[in-house]
Amino acid sequence: MVAGYHLIWTVYGYWLPNDPRGSTSKEIRVEPIQTLGDIHYGRKAVQPSSREIRAFQEQAQDVLKHPVLTFDDDEIAVVGQAFGDIITEKEYTCYACAVMPDHVHLLIRRHRDMAEDMIALFQEKGRAALLATEKRNPTQPIWSAGPGWKTFINTRRQFEIEIEYIRMNPIKIGKPEQVWDFVKKYDGWMPGYRG
Secondary structure (H helix, E strand, O other), rough: OOOOEEEEEEEEOOOOOOOOOOEOOOOOOHHHOOOOOOOEEEEEEOOOOHHHHHHHHHHHHHHOOOOOOOOEEEEEEHHHHHHHHHHHHHHHOEEEEEOOOOOOEEEEEOOOHHHHHHHHHHHHHHHHHHHHHOOOOOOOOOOOOOOOOEEEEEOOHHHHHHHHHHHHHHHHHHOOOOOOEEEOOOOOOOOOOOO
């Protein structure tokens, strides 16, 4: 039984199909990216060092069509506000959100919309909000191509673990905890719960 979705996707140019950390990709569709290395399906049990990851990302910059840009603090706020607007409009229940410089995490309670449709909507609105600031070139992709990833949440304990993981994401890179007004405190909700 699916109770919620942990939605994850990356900024353009991050976590390519042949990323040395492993990926969920089964093919590389862009020929120049193939030169960066082979695909390892799934997350590698032994993760490469930060130095190896940075070296891979530097090589990727040379073969990608567009520059790889991260979000600054102002852009993080703009994207977060766009997400909040969607959450309010669609009546999603969000238990955690982290808009990172190079990726996004959202924990959304089960809803009539499918996880993939939610990701597409968040990406579309986040992109539109960033373009409205006129700080981004409209020909520059904001997000990596594809539907991102989703983890299905099935238990109260799993909700709690994912919430803490998402909460800690900014802290792990030396940023303050992100507080969003659209994020609700998890109250133990599960399908059938009347609280």
